[in-house]
Amino acid sequence: MVPEQDDLTESLIWPQLESLACKEGSLHLSDFFLQEPDRFAHFCLESDGLLVDLSKQRVSSHARDLLVSLADERGLDCWREALFSGAEVNCTEHRSAKHWLLRDPSDQAAEVHAQLEIMDSIVSRVLEGQWRGVLGDAITDVVNVGVGGSELGPMMAAFALHSTPLAEGETRPSLHFASSMDGSQISQVLQELNPRTTLVLVSSKSFTTVDTLHNANTARSWMARALGLEMDNEAMLRCHFIGISAQPDKMTAWGIPSANQLQFWDWVGGRYSLWSAIGLPIALTVGMHGFHELLAGAHDMDLHFRQRPWQENIPVMLALVDVWNINFLDIRARAVLPYDGRLKYLPAYLEQLEMESNGKSVSRNGDPVDYHTCPVIWGEVGPNAQHAFFQLLHQGTQPVACEFLMTARRYTESAHSGAAVELEGQHALSNANCLAQSRLLAFGEQALDSTLALPAYKRYRGNQPSTTLVIEEMAPRILGALLAMYEHKVFAQAVIWGINPFDQWGVEMGKVIATDMLAVLADPDGAHEVDDSSLSLARHIACKQATQ
């Protein structure tokens, strides 16, 4: 059973927050620091290898206390209990959301552990060079064919952890990701790879995703052609294709032999699935030991989320500060800025996790909401973003909340010993830039010298709030905690807003219409009930294709 929840508009705390915002909303961040010079100590949270500094947010202690009361009023504790008891928290699809079970070490996750064992046997064979292609060659390259949650999570985490040392005698295969529907990636990847030494992972929860199946079909015919085999050659499929899905029958129908099928379950949402067999590319990067560490770190965060009071609860405080920014300070954009290149794909991952989860405008009670929910989220590796969109952050007209991520320790591995001094220097430079940017965004040119008399176009008004996350080091366990932190933050926000973060009805209709548009493209001069713009575009394309 899921808890009852009143509409947010009936909240008693909400109006109090609104009036507080009227009072404090016009304060500059430097005022907050003047009033409370030791803000850091009061707004800093630390757990599981992560430090979260919220002191550069435009939140006073009073606001924080009210926000915490809001969490109570919205019944966050009951909802958290509902999530972890397997209640039907995904009401529109009548499902539970048990991604936390994927990292539960206890016996209640027996079916999860059984799949992990199958993964283990696959991973160890590949890493030891003993997974064999149909001609007996060791696999050197792995292509992950999947899109959305079947790509973004695994790609982000595998890239983040690619410098993790492996056990002796293990060699990491090269990983490739192919998702785009138009075949841009798969055609490029297949051109470069040797079919004899390539293993293809076909990842799709439903195993009906057209993007993925088309890419997988292309990979299969490429392999068959190159090896001189039939498309349905049993040995080729057994040696070169692994399926990962919640639909074993559909995997079988496509041609994946049962021994090569890894399963997960309806109760795992695609964007929450990197902890399941969907994470196989991660395990192929860090080994099964590392993958178990990743799960353990996420489990650490599950316990943190379940046990800590709101004021000390990292995901909850992140959620509440976001709510403050969006609903009371009217800041409707958030930039994710990792100052560690290994987190290059984190922004894309978070774009899906947050915007697909909380990009909703209908409450759980079925009513349209009259407040903002998920903001626009985008991001880029911080130092590179400085040369791209930081201009807007510093001097544009849009308020943007920023999220800085940095790692404390780096380049300590012996593999870097040759160039360690230079690389350590680069790491220090990157961290210095991270701290400099959050200072300047917060305090404006006063961060330098308040007496400077600058022309208007050189001025930095500051007052852009930011959160800084310090990751102790990029180890699987800490990354696991970080990602679970974001998952729970998204859930906590959804509870405040009274929306369902686990469905994604907004991406369904387009798939249907695309089928209609195929018919229009095939015969643009036929009779179609399509608007003038779309029909004209289809005709233009047909015309260009005909004149080639």
Add this chain to the structure above:
Amino acid sequence: MQVAVYGDTLCAQVTATALAQTGHQVAWYVFGKEEHEQLNQEQPLFNEQGLDRLYVEQISAGRLVPLLRGQSAVEISPSEVVFLALSPGSETLAEDILDVDVKPGACRLVVNQTVGPVGVAERLRQYLLSAGYDAALVALPDLIQEGNAFLTFTRPESILLGCYEREGEALMRELLRPFNRRKDVLQVMSLREAEFAKLAISGILATRISFMNDMAALSESLDVDIDAVRVAMGADSRIGEAYLYPGCGFGGPGLSSNVLALLDAQQQKAAEPGLLEQVLHTNERQKEVLFRKFWQYCNGCVKGKRVAIWGASFKPGTARVENAPALKIIEALWAQGVDVAVHDPKALPDLKRWAEKQNKELLLCDTPYEATLGADALMLVTEWKPYWSPDWQRLKQEMRTGLILDGRNIYDPAFVKAQGLEYRGIGRS
């Protein structure tokens, strides 16, 4: 002369034995207690054909004395000549020996036989000079061929000598005189040139083998017998016959570590990597060629099958399995759940040690036919003489599947097939 030989390598054993045999008084220093005890019990470290007997003879005659370095109970007169035949890459140990063991005044010559990066001998010579020794230092790169070690030392086709001092050359000529009689094969050059020449020789031999393995793979898809091609190529005097045999890869401590040393030099000098890297890569792949043939024959379903391997040493005549193709084959078969039974005339003890380190059980067989009993395939990996003419009818009756995988192309495909067996060779079928 009073000669000291340092090292627990095959080169040390051959050098010590050959010098003792020609009348020198040789003190052979090893570094491990076990090795020392073994030598004291008249058991040589390496079981090379013929070398065992010669070793025992020198011990009995009192011309060869095995010693544990640092703990010699026997009073030995200071050596005039010191040979360093250490394991590859033992530069620090070499310096320590020069420091501690070499007696200034008494020692006139240090001979470095240790394989290492180009430049080691020069550095050792500099070390001697700066320490104020008056001994000369020469490089005598180890050209010994395992399996035929003693003869390649005592009847050499050529001897490479890196040398800067006239006195060093004269003394070397005197020491090698018994082995350099029919015609003078001593080639004198700089220290670095001698070291590099040795590595380059290994490099081209490895290249020839990998080239032939490439040609063999192509032969299979072109339906050509590589052996006919090999004979034709060898008849061309610009090419010659040696090292043209395709097979299931070369191994051992020598050839591969020399090529690795060359590759290392290339990488340190940031030279364009190319041929050598490919040569080694081709060879590593080639070590699994018999596994791939078995895998293809079974269409990738090999679990629970049984494979017999004949020959585990990295070449016939040696008891060692270091880097041997058999090891990679066994690992691959184990990983697929295949039972492996091995026969080898000499290398089973070394193989057993290796298998124990992997915590795996291997069936080690006393006779070749014990290994093939009930097997689904026979892999001929090392071409020991007793394997050349097996009892084909017995194999046909006793194997579960009569599949012969000939990793050295020693059988006649047509004849084997006529016996009712299946045959796959390297570049022929």
